[in-house]
Amino acid sequence: MAQAAIELIGINKSFGAVRANRDIALEIPRGTIHGIIGENGAGKSTLMSILYGFYQADSGEIRVNGKPTHIKTPNDAIAAGIGMVHQHFMLVENFSVLENIILGAEGEALLKNSISKARSELRRLEQEYGLEVDPDALIEELPVGLQQRVEILKALYRGAEILILDEPTGVLTPAEADHLFRILQQLKEQGKTVVLITHKLREIMAITDNVSVMRQGTMVATRKTSETTVEELAELMVGRRVLLRVEKDEAKPGAVKLAIKNLTVKDSRGVTMVDDVSFDIRAGEIVGIAGVAGNGQSELMEAVSGIRKAVSGTVMLDGTPIDLTGQADPGELRDRGLAHVPEDRHHVGLVLAFDESENSILGYHDKPQYLKGPFLNLDAIQKDAQEKIEKYDIRPANPRLKTANFSGGNQQKIVLAREIEQDPGVLIVGQPTRGVDVGAIEFIHKRLIAMRDQGKAVLLVSVELDEIRSLSDRILVMFAGRVVGERGPETSEGELGLLMAGVEHKEAAE
Amino acid sequence: MEFVDALINILNSTIRVSVPLLLACLAGLYSERAGVFDIGLEGKMLAGAFAGAAAAAVFASAWIGLLFAILVSVGMALVHGFASITHRGNQIVSGVAINFIAAGSTIILGQAWFQQGGRTPSLPPEGRFGEIKLPGADALRDVPVIGQLYSGLLSGHSLLTYVAFLAVPFTWWVLFRTRFGLRLRAVGENPAAVDTAGISVAWLRYRAVICTGILTGLAGSYMALAQNAGFVKDMTAGRGYIALAALIFAKWKPVPAMFACLLFGFLDALSIRLQGTPLPIIGKVPVQLMQALPYVLTVILLAGFIGKAIPPRAGGVPYVKER
Numbered sequence: 001m002a003q004a005a006i007e008l009i010g011i012n013k014s015f016g017a018v019r020a021n022r023d024i025a026l027e028i029p030r031g032t033i034h035g036i037i038g039e040n041g042a043g044k045s046t047l048m049s050i051l052y053g054f055y056q057a058d059s060g061e062i063r064v065n066g067k068p069t070h071i072k073t074p075n076d077a078i079a080a081g082i083g084m085v086h087q088h089f090m091l092v093e094n095f096s097v098l099e100n101i102i103l104g105a106e107g108e109a110l111l112k113n114s115i116s117k118a119r120s121e122l123r124r125l126e127q128e129y130g131l132e133v134d135p136d137a138l139i140e141e142l143p144v145g146l147q148q149r150v151e152i153l154k155a156l157y158r159g160a161e162i163l164i165l166d167e168p169t170g171v172l173t174p175a176e177a178d179h180l181f182r183i184l185q186q187l188k189e190q191g192k193t194v195v196l197i198t199h200k201l202r203e204i205m206a207i208t209d210n211v212s213v214m215r216q217g218t219m220v221a222t223r224k225t226s227e228t229t230v231e232e233l234a235e236l237m238v239g240r241r242v243l244l245r246v247e248k249d250e251a252k253p254g255a256v257k258l259a260i261k262n263l264t265v266k267d268s269r270g271v272t273m274v275d276d277v278s279f280d281i282r283a284g285e286i287v288g289i290a291g292v293a294g295n296g297q298s299e300l301m302e303a304v305s306g307i308r309k310a311v312s313g314t315v316m317l318d319g320t321p322i323d324l325t326g327q328a329d330p331g332e333l334r335d336r337g338l339a340h341v342p343e344d345r346h347h348v349g350l351v352l353a354f355d356e357s358e359n360s361i362l363g364y365h366d367k368p369q370y371l372k373g374p375f376l377n378l379d380a381i382q383k384d385a386q387e388k389i390e391k392y393d394i395r396p397a398n399p400r401l402k403t404a405n406f407s408g409g410n411q412q413k414i415v416l417a418r419e420i421e422q423d424p425g426v427l428i429v430g431q432p433t434r435g436v437d438v439g440a441i442e443f444i445h446k447r448l449i450a451m452r453d454q455g456k457a458v459l460l461v462s463v464e465l466d467e468i469r470s471l472s473d474r475i476l477v478m479f480a481g482r483v484v485g486e487r488g489p490e491t492s493e494g495e496l497g498l499l500m501a502g503v504e505h506k507e508a509a510e
Numbered sequence: 511m512e513f514v515d516a517l518i519n520i521l522n523s524t525i526r527v528s529v530p531l532l533l534a535c536l537a538g539l540y541s542e543r544a545g546v547f548d549i550g551l552e553g554k555m556l557a558g559a560f561a562g563a564a565a566a567a568v569f570a571s572a573w574i575g576l577l578f579a580i581l582v583s584v585g586m587a588l589v590h591g592f593a594s595i596t597h598r599g600n601q602i603v604s605g606v607a608i609n610f611i612a613a614g615s616t617i618i619l620g621q622a623w624f625q626q627g628g629r630t631p632s633l634p635p636e637g638r639f640g641e642i643k644l645p646g647a648d649a650l651r652d653v654p655v656i657g658q659l660y661s662g663l664l665s666g667h668s669l670l671t672y673v674a675f676l677a678v679p680f681t682w683w684v685l686f687r688t689r690f691g692l693r694l695r696a697v698g699e700n701p702a703a704v705d706t707a708g709i710s711v712a713w714l715r716y717r718a719v720i721c722t723g724i725l726t727g728l729a730g731s732y733m734a735l736a737q738n739a740g741f742v743k744d745m746t747a748g749r750g751y752i753a754l755a756a757l758i759f760a761k762w763k764p765v766p767a768m769f770a771c772l773l774f775g776f777l778d779a780l781s782i783r784l785q786g787t788p789l790p791i792i793g794k795v796p797v798q799l800m801q802a803l804p805y806v807l808t809v810i811l812l813a814g815f816i817g818k819a820i821p822p823r824a825g826g827v828p829y830v831k832e833r
Contacts, residue, residue: 052706054705054706054831073708074705074708075708084706091703092695092696092699092700092703093699093700094699094823095695095696095699099692099696102692103692103693103696103703103704103709104693104709105707106689106692108689110687110688110689111687111688111689111691112687114689
């Protein structure tokens with residue numbers, strides 16, 4: 001085995017009373033892709049931030065290429081050949097690619113020489129690794145995939161031999177993610193060491209050589225990827241057995257609950273985002289909408305839940321039309337039994353600064369059970385919140401805690417509990433498991449199936465193909481605002497992928 | 511001929527009125543581009559004017575006055591920095607506090623030191639920045655238009671006026687052609703990017719705030735040591751706020767900042783010029799209306815004509831390393 005590029009020995013780090021890293025030991029061989037996997041809050045990002053000098057460990061030792069190294073600031077890390085691609089890109093949006101790349105590595109006081117030097121260096125890196133990007137483009141004009149490439153180039157420009165990527169695929173489409181993996185593979189072939197932090201098991205299996213699992217601040221295991229399985233990793237992460245495939249019975253579709261006919265929606269720039277879409281959802285079935293993000297799924301959901309204006313078309317809920325002028329009262333739709341779990345729980349689904357209990361009734365706060373005359377019945381609200389917390393296993397189990405202090409998975413459970421517990425006839429769910437831990441994903445999936453089995457109609461929009469395939473009874477694929485195909489849940493990922501990419505079925509068959 | 515004279519006259523006073531605006535505006539540009547909002551330009555200018563006038567009166571030297579103006583102004587800028595960078599306080603509150611401190615303390619100290627009701631003693635010529643005649647100005651005076659422009663408009667200003675206008679290309683060069691400028695702009699947009707690139711956010715912002723102090727010191731000096739011959743209470747009269755308006759109007763860019771300040775200066779000069787002069791059709795207009803004109807136009811321009819002014823994205827937000 002090659003010499004270790006990075007060795008961590010006995011790393012400890014606490015934030016107040018929270019022990020984010022406990023006695024971590026880790027060895028990453030040079031020239032490999034090493035995955036670090038764990039649920040949100042397991043301490044992965046903290047550990048990597050220590051390695052990058054963003055935080056300092058309370059105790060422990062870092063060795064780079066066998067040499068004990070003190071990393072107190074990002075500068076020390078850069079000097080030791082460590083580069084990091086952060087989850088939220090550290091780029092100046094209205095700067096050009098070149099400006100971003102030289103920031104902090106300008107060399108001299110005047111920019112003239114450093115810019116031309118960076119330009120030729122960039123061309124060399126481009127050729128060596130196939131990382132093409134227009135050096136004069138502004139960051140804000142680049143798609144996320146390219147922005148990430150700029151982050152990688154930034155690290156390589158600084159001479160990084162070890163590249164840490166923190167949840168790199170969270171913001172990427174499946175195609176962009178595949179492209180990223182090819183780049184990482186190429187970096188590895190050139191002798192670089194890659195550390196990949198993620199909570200997605202599929203990525204670990206697809207690309208890493210070794211994988212280390214973290215749970216609650218400790219390093220629980222390190223495995224060779226070829227010698228482990230998804231099931232084993234999931235169990236190590238969560239600490240118990242996890243069902244990755246949802247078990248469900250045959251659907252028993254009933255009457256049509258939601259009928260969408262010739263729906264056309266434009267966005268604020270006047271671009272047609274939903275183009276003449278028609279479909280029905282029946283009681284007792286889950287209809288999944290697959291598609292690469294940005295192909296109109298978001299607008300479709302918003303129009304159907306009455307918060308976005310539709311240009312034309314009708315949506316019937318239990319045979320009565322929904323107001324599509326964008327002026328619909330979401331409260332009235334809730335009363336009619338249409339619940340909506342929005343894609344963006346931080347901005348639309350929750351008020352992060354509110355208590356958990358306040359969020360758990362938001363939108364239903366004028367129901368009689370939460371009122372005492374004109375005032376809120378705080379005791380009833382607390383009791384109600386406590387019941388939901390128990391039923392949905394929301395942690396920490398404290399309805400008075402600020403919502404921002406819950407993890408992504410638990411925040412999502414708060415929203416789901418709020419909407420599902422009102423017993424709606426139709427549930428519209430967007431990205432139910434985005435940024436959610438494996439354990440919570442299992443729980444959320446079971447809930448959605450239970451909804452279906454109770455005879456509710458569920459519209460599921462997700463960019464996670466696995467999720468769509470395992471939950472849906474029917475799959476509609478959206479591309480460029482149109483429904484380009486309807487398939488059953490047994491359809492292969494490859495076929496759906498082609499549809500999502502806009503390749504017509506006829507072509508695909510050839 | 512009379513028209514050309516009148517025009518040159520107005521343009522000349524436009525320049526004179528614009529200089530303190532321009533210096534304050536560029537001062538604000540350094541700070542705000544680095545992500546530190548500064549509503550305290552007014553106070554720093556006022557304090558600078560007072561310190562400059564007091565020191566110039568005591569030492570009978572314009573240069574010593576300038577030095578003190580800059581020192582005091584930078585000192586106040588550092589207080590703002592300490593509150594808003596180191597202690598992550600609210601930048602607006604800190605800026606307003608600076609303004610109050612300056613407004614009150616200049617009068618109190620002025621009265622205590624000079625007993626002239628908050629004024630400083632009238633400055634002798636060596637305590638002021640005099641007018642500089644450019645070479646050949648007298649000889650060209652009678653050449654129509656070009657000569658008139660040269661001798662009547664370009665020549666005959668104080669040193670600080672030339673400094674103010676040279677500060678415009680200089681600021682542009684610093685901002686867009688130097689490492690310091692690149693980092694300064696970056697820290698105002700995304701301090702986390704600067705931090706992860708291994709650069710100290712706090713030190714960078716402190717340096718920006720010091721630049722602001724130097725320029726507001728120059729602005730105050732100009733008012734007390736060049737435009738006037740001493741300090742009068744509240745002599746900045748809201749110019750710090752007009753400079754902020756000009757900064758927004760110019761979308762935080764140095765060259766447009768100069769034009770914005772010249773525009774505001776022109777309106778000001780015009781209102782002075784038109785006082786008491788009957789206008790065609792309308793006839794005689796009350797003085798107060800003319801005096802209000804620049805401010806009314808400021809509101810109209812800012813409300814309707816600049817399009818979307820996007821401030822530096824991290825402006826006003828103290829940088830906290832995320833957990």
